[in-house]
Amino acid sequence: MALAVLAAGAIVFAVAHRGCCGGEAAKDGIEDEGPLWSDTLTNASSAVPALRPMDCEIENFMARNGIKGMQVAVMSHDSLLYAKGYGWADKERGEPMTPTSMMRIASASKLITAVAIMRMVEDGIIGLDSKVFGQQGILNDSIYTCSLADPRMADITVDQLLMHAAGFGRGGGDPMFTMKDIVQRNKLKGAPDSEKLASLVLRRRLAYEPGKSRRYSNFGYLLLSLIIEKKSGRQYWEYVDSAVLQPAKAANFRSGTNYYADRHFGEVKYYGPDTTLVEEYNGSGKMVERVYGGNDIKGLKGAGGWVASAPDLLRVVACIDGYEGVPDLLSGKSISLMAEADNEDKHSMTRGWAEIEEDGSWVRTGTLSSSHAYIRLFPDGRCWAILTNSGNWRGARFARDMSRLVSNLNARYAAKMPHRSLW
Numbered sequence: 001m002a003l004a005v006l007a008a009g010a011i012v013f014a015v016a017h018r019g020c021c022g023g024e025a026a027k028d029g030i031e032d033e034g035p036l037w038s039d040t041l042t043n044a045s046s047a048v049p050a051l052r053p054m055d056c057e058i059e060n061f062m063a064r065n066g067i068k069g070m071q072v073a074v075m076s077h078d079s080l081l082y083a084k085g086y087g088w089a090d091k092e093r094g095e096p097m098t099p100t101s102m103m104r105i106a107s108a109s110k111l112i113t114a115v116a117i118m119r120m121v122e123d124g125i126i127g128l129d130s131k132v133f134g135q136q137g138i139l140n141d142s143i144y145t146c147s148l149a150d151p152r153m154a155d156i157t158v159d160q161l162l163m164h165a166a167g168f169g170r171g172g173g174d175p176m177f178t179m180k181d182i183v184q185r186n187k188l189k190g191a192p193d194s195e196k197l198a199s200l201v202l203r204r205r206l207a208y209e210p211g212k213s214r215r216y217s218n219f220g221y222l223l224l225s226l227i228i229e230k231k232s233g234r235q236y237w238e239y240v241d242s243a244v245l246q247p248a249k250a251a252n253f254r255s256g257t258n259y260y261a262d263r264h265f266g267e268v269k270y271y272g273p274d275t276t277l278v279e280e281y282n283g284s285g286k287m288v289e290r291v292y293g294g295n296d297i298k299g300l301k302g303a304g305g306w307v308a309s310a311p312d313l314l315r316v317v318a319c320i321d322g323y324e325g326v327p328d329l330l331s332g333k334s335i336s337l338m339a340e341a342d343n344e345d346k347h348s349m350t351r352g353w354a355e356i357e358e359d360g361s362w363v364r365t366g367t368l369s370s371s372h373a374y375i376r377l378f379p380d381g382r383c384w385a386i387l388t389n390s391g392n393w394r395g396a397r398f399a400r401d402m403s404r405l406v407s408n409l410n411a412r413y414a415a416k417m418p419h420r421s422l423w
Contacts, residue, residue, distance in 0.1 A: 036251055037080075037423045041099045041311065046084040050416045054409055058086055061405055065398070068271045069097040069389040073310035076414075077381040078318040078325025079421035083311045089389065090269040102252050102307045103268045103389045104297060106366025107354070108373040110221050112253075113302030114162055114352025115320055116240045117224055118334045121158075125231050128159035128337075132166075133202075138227050143195055147202040156210045158227065161220040162351040168217040169207025175200075176218040176303055179296050183283030191282040191296055194226060214349060221303035228302070236301050247329055249423075250315040254307040256297040267307055268389040270370035291370035291391065304366065310385040311422075313375060317383055326423070365399045367391075374402040382414055 062070055069089050074082040085097030120126045131137040133144060134154040148154070152167060160166040173181060179191050186192075186200060201219055208215070225236040232239040237255045245253050254264045258281075263269075270291040277287040278294045288294060298305055318326035322335050330338075338351045339362050348355035354364045359379065366373035369391040377383040384406045392398040 037249070038100045038252055038309070038311065041083055041422060043084050043096070043098060045099070045422060046082045048082070048416075048418055051082070051413055054413045054416075055084075055086070057409065058405075061401075062087055065390075065392055065401070066273070067388050067390045067392075069101070069103075069268060071097060071099065071101065071103075071310040071385075071387045073099065073314050073385045074417060075314045075318060075383040075385075076417070078321070078323045080311060080314060080423050081417040081420065083422060088269075091271075092269070097268070097389070099311055100252055100266065100309050101268050101389075102254060102264060102266050102309050103387050104256055104270070104304075104368055104371040105306050105308050105313065105373045105387065106304045106368040106371055107218075108313065108364050108366040108375060109300070109302055109304045109306040110354075111352040111364045111375070112240060112244060112306055112316060113221055113224050113228075114338060115244050115316065115329065116228055116302075117158065117162060118330050118338060118351070119243050120228070120231060122331060122334055126158055126227065128157065128162070130158045132156045132158060132161065132223065132227065138230055139198075139223070141195075141230075143199045144202060147199040149203045150206045152206050152209055153202065158224070159351075160210050161217075161224050161227075164214050164217050164220060164349050165211050166217065166220050166223075167206035167208050167210040168201075168219050169215055171207060172204060174218055176222060176300055177295055179281040179299070180279055180283055188283065190284075191299065194222060194299065194301060197299070198223060198226060216349070218300070218303040222301055225302035240302075244316065244319075244329065248315050248319045248326075250308070250312040252309045252312040256300065256305040256307050258295075258297050259292050264307060271390040272369050273391045273393045291368075294369065297368075304368065308387075310387045313373075313385045313387075314383060315423075317375065317377060317385075321377060321381075321383070323381060325421075363403070365396075365402075367395050367399060372398060372402065374399060374406065376403070376406050378410065382410060384410060 058072060068091055069087040071085050083099035085099055085101055087097050089095045089097045089101045121128055132139055133148055133156060156166045175182060175197065182200060183191060228236050228239050257263055272291040278290050280286040280288045280293045281296045319329040320335055322332060339353055339356060341348045341350050341356045350356060353362050357363055361379060362377040364375040371391065372388045374386045386402055
């Protein structure tokens with residue numbers, strides 16, 4: 001897809017960042033300079049009579065798929081046209097879903113991580129061809145260098161991690177979602193931190209030579225998170241906040257938590273596809289809800305650990321789409337690289353985006369047992385984002401259902417969207 005260019009009117013902001021990782025501004029010592037666009041965004045803002053049939057289609061989709069709560073946000077050429085919550089943010093408490101309710105965005109987090117990496121590339125901190133391991137690599141600490149089981153790991157580059165081409169497979173299970181097994185296998189007393197987990201996984205042989213194939217890798221994006229920490233000298237969440245989220249004016253982002261009691265103010269309740277209890281991820285032996293303690297959500301970091309709202313996701317997309325309404329965080333070259341698929345090996349995965357569809361749309365999906373995310377930027381500049389607080393066992397097939405939903409809604413209701421910007 002060619003870099004999108006459109007002459008659009010400038011949008012004036014009167015905003016203050018509220019601190020993505022530690023709650024409200026007062027907790028972060030950040031002075032409140034005025035209302036943020038999301039402070040006044042409500043469901044009433046998008047109660048458009050002409051779109052009531054669209055509301056019905058969305059509600060029917062939720063009912064068919066057992067979705068308790070959903071957010072839908074629509075942007076065109078960097079203007080937010082529509083943002084609405086459907087169903088429940090927390091049904092048991094009687095809290096309705098709003099446009100600014102926050103929920104886990106799963107692998108849509110990879111898009112945020114890729115933007116941060118490209119920002120580091122543009123700032124000259126790292127290169128796409130920088131080696132990751134070895135004495136001259138970025139992650140050259142002994143905890144990594146003493147764990148490399150495969151000499152080919154010395155050839156892994158930053159770009160190969162971005163493109164899911166670094167050689168990591170899923171033999172022995174996806175390490176980001178088999179924590180309990182890793183704890184038991186290695187006789188650990190609890191879940192390892194990111195560095196220890198990486199060292200344990202690096203003891204496995206690669207599944208293929210780096211750069212010679214592609215296999216989707218959550219672990220690869222954990223390594224990108226560690227690269228961000230190593231080169232910035234800051235926690236992953238803190239660097240991404242300052243380098244990406246604050247400049248994007250995307251304030252409703254938080255680092256994910258594992259348990260209902262630890263959720264952020266404004267974060268939803270999650271609902272799994274079943275009520276079966278599973279063993280806690282840290283090997284305690286305690287039986288927990290799958291969506292609350294079954295996996296280490298915060299430990300996913302840049303692979304899937306962010307919590308956000310659908311409109312805030314669109315704020316980030318508006319900063320990396322090449323349109324002029326919202327200033328871009330990256331150069332046109334970097335934006336094009338992020339949406340560049342490797343057609344030679346017939347894979348459509350890109351740097352951060354999940355795929356480039358045949359019509360030229362840029363797509364990012366995310367799936368957890370607790371939530372789903374779907375973002376689609378159409379070639380004409382229209383962009384949709386959908387988040388749910390309910391899991392569905394169909395996984396990738398459910399992502400295709402969301403894709404069809406967005407395609408149908410866009411075809412039927414794009415022309416009926418109000419001409420405005422809610423930013």
